[in-house]
Amino acid sequence: MDDRATVAVLCYHSVAAKTTPTFAALTVDPTLFAEQMAALRECKLDAIRFGEVPAALSQGRSAVAITIDDGLADAADNACPVLAQLGMNATLFVPSGYVGGCSEWLRGADAHRPMLSWNAVESLAHAGFEIGSHGHMHLAADVNPPELVELDARASRYELEDHIGRAVTSFAYPFGYHSAAAQRSVRAAGYRQACAVGELPARMGDNRWALPRLQVDNDTTPEALVAMIQWRPGPPARAWARSKQGVWRLGRRSVGWGPAEAGRLEGAPQ
Template sequence: MTADTSAPRARTFPFRSQPWILTYHSVSDPTEDPYGITVSADRLDEQLTWLRRRGLTGVGIAALLRAWRAGKRGLVGLTFDDGYADFLDEALPVLLAHGCNATVFVLPGRPGGSNAWDPLGPRRPLLTEEGIRTVAAAGMEVGSHGMLHRDLTALSDDELRRETHGSREALRLIVRQAPSGFCYPYGTADRRVVESVREAGYAYGCALAPGSLSGPLALPRTHVSHADRGARLRAKEVRHRLRHRSPGAMGPGDAE
């Protein structure tokens, strides 16, 4: 994994639209999927083909933010939450075939476990520590999703510190490098949680719809499902550009 400690810390982006970041979870059979978070490898291939035909290349978030600061265009962030083991066999080959990278947010407190936090299932295996190292060795960015996938806003200060600070240290031991990024479980954060992420030393944080917290430590993202094809992806891109704007000069993509 390539470290990127130069990613921007808490400040307002200088561009009118914040970077577009897509959120994936499991890449496997979507037949049994009560939460709508699974896409098949074939559908992922179709979605990446759509992006590439539009001149967009998927990258990890540290790389995306570095390019965004430099005013470069043509990139979209790809994130895979929860660290499902199927990333290695199903998602990784598709990403590499399209010349894309991604950030995989993993749970170092559940190596080789399963998504026990989802009451409706189905149970899917998570990456082992060796699997996490394999992801990093393949050139993907590894980020933290906390230790155990808990709602951080409901935790005590000590529990919160373990999820933010503790998971960063745990990943440093696994991949020999501290992660730059943190992803809030369930996409949920508040000011206390964001401050804990800042104090832990993360350069950026990923949410879903952060509202007034929006910024480098609470980046908005777009959920992607198996139902998303060209027209739906385009609609989601337009919605992102309209919803997530920052004060300042026009930036990459806004003049399109």
């Protein structure tokens, strides 16, 4: 067992050639995505589902976990075929209340992005991709009442499970926002692990209700992505990343601003 093992949990949103100014940073061009995945494949690290991350960490196995938030139709069109061709697993976090419609929790032009259909969600599940929940209505879990967060998370799990016919155990906090109460709500709603953002690779001993992810942007080169998954931050880098998260959370609760990735999202949303 390697107690220094890490799982780089990568966070994607949109893989598309067209985007909007507010969503541009979170949209990876399909050609770049294919190059990124080919580079990951060369690293010979297992690409696992997010639901397998806690077990991999407890067994001291390093891996990479690709996650795609928001359930946009372009995940099925542009990302999953590349992953399937390379034999790589991934997890799609789907806000169940918007399936078959548009991304109406976003603003302006972003609110009209087409979502996956239920047929597509079911096909992806049957093809072996993990379907996780991104809440039912994409609510920020840290500022809504814990009872509502639990209700929303449970409704999402039931609806996704009804469609795909298998257990849905993974949850991604909408906008990356969470709190201790939100973590308890998600746990009570029947999930087994959850992810936030965090800008760190996950490692043994991390809180399974807020496993950190690494954001992949539209300008992340394949070389930068490989460096990202091989990054083994020492205590100072970890402390710095955690203190940034703590300051963001405090700031968000007290004066309404949030983490860089979520701040971008307040206008363009994650």
